[in-house]
Amino acid sequence: MATPILMLGAGRMGGAILDGWARADAFAPAELIIVDPQPSEAALAMQAAGAALNPSDADLAAAGTVMLCVKPQTWQEAAARYAPLLAADAVVVSIAAGVTSGAIAAAFGGRAVARVMPTTAAAIGQGTASLYASDPSARARARMLFEPLGAVVDLADEAQMHAATAVSGSGPAYLYAFIEALEAAAAGAGLRPDEASRLARSTVIGAAALLAQGKAEPSDLRRQVTSPGGTTEAALNVLLGERGLPSLLREAVGAAIRRSKELGA
Ligand SMILES: NC(=O)c1ccc[n+]([C@@H]2O[C@H](COP(=O)([O-])OP(=O)(O)OC[C@H]3O[C@@H](n4cnc5c(N)ncnc54)[C@H](OP(=O)(O)O)[C@@H]3O)[C@@H](O)[C@H]2O)c1
Structure with a gap:
């Protein structure tokens, strides 16, 4: 797994993912970097366990995997702010509902992208994650992030993400x-x-x-x-x-x- 894992936005869903990883002992907290202006309890707990919370911009270039967990309405702002700070080979894993992998790749300078639609039961290891990536290594990366959190369903076609969101995410x-x-x-x-x-x-x-x-x-x-x-x-x-x-x-x-x-x- 390409670590550290950078989580951009750790609110309700990002926080559930952090709680699920902690419960499953999936990643060492020292391998996690969290960026959120208003850190949730889950983010603060991960910081207490050793994760970096809101470090300096220069530290973000170390991330091998970037999880985009902000609201769909603010993802472009987050991409514009953070994409220039990331390593060229960082893989982006987005959970933003509805936003296509093409749009995310474009906003993140052509980096490899996987899309995931998770559920908040990830917090207790009973989540369901629908996953799509055209790039096999991004798909494998997303699987490694979500397999410790419950069921993972691989979708063959990105258009199916809308239905997966409607059935499982919501x-x-x-x-x-x-x-x-x-x-x-x-x-x-x-x-x-x-x-x-x-x-x-x-x-x-x-x-x-x-x-x-x-x-x-x-x-x-x-x-x-x-x-x-x-x-x-x-x-x-x-x-x-x-x-x-x-x-x-x-x-x-x-x-x-x-x-x-x-x-x-
Ligand atoms: N909730 C669910 O059940 C669920 C299920 C599947 C997928 N999702 C997806 O998960 C994503 C997040 O949803 P959510 O419900 O977790 O939203 P949320 O609770 O609002 O969490 C988003 C977090 O990101 C922070 N944030 C905003 N702009 C940021 C920036 N530029 N840099 C870093 N952090 C920033 C927000 O801080 P502020 O509060 O200060 O704005 C907030 O703490 C969405 O794209 C949604 O489609 C959610």
Whole structure:
């Protein structure tokens, strides 16, 4: 691995990556350089363990790998500021939603680029990272960064990053929104708020854990808890109806894809 690894921006997602690396003991903190004007707790913890935080510009030329973890709205500003300070052979790994590898390579003086769409569960080693790079060495570099953080899905075509972003990058928020709605429905059905949240959360976590065992498809697990003419079937007739989950998720994923394309334009 070409180290040191320079992380430009260590907010919510960059911080989750730092936490995940620390948990997996993936890289020695002394191999990390973090640049962020408002360091998150994760960045400060990594600094306490030995990482360099906001060093002088001259120190950035040592980085072999550069992780671009600022918001898509500010990536160009960060690229303009830091690209001139980097080594010519530094590889750039970007997590900016929607921004193409061509645009990033151009802004970083033609350096090799990989794109990754991670999830914040990287912080606990259960992340999902969709990855694209046309350059095989940049792809290998990105794999080494994200394999310690959970599942890595290699995409063959960069255009698929929009769909991967819509399904996986944004996906955790869909599930949290589902849980919030289930809690609200439980409270609306007369359960105390604390009971409503315990029931909804523990049920979702248990159902996901069963799926994680990998012994059954979601459709099998659904059928196992759906007796003909029973309560679950009554609810699923609503949820899977014409304006139900399948069409809602198609629309939601479509909206996220459109936004991903706008952000990259
Ligand atoms: N959050 C997610 O779940 C998620 C999932 C997948 C991908 N991503 C991608 O991850 C990227 C970061 O998102 P985020 O949610 O982590 O954003 P965030 O919490 O705002 O983190 C970005 C950090 O970068 C800092 N920053 C801004 N400009 C900088 C510069 N020029 N140099 C160095 N640091 C700078 C910000 O500081 P200030 O606060 O001072 O601006 C902030 O601390 C985005 O491109 C997003 O598409 C996020």
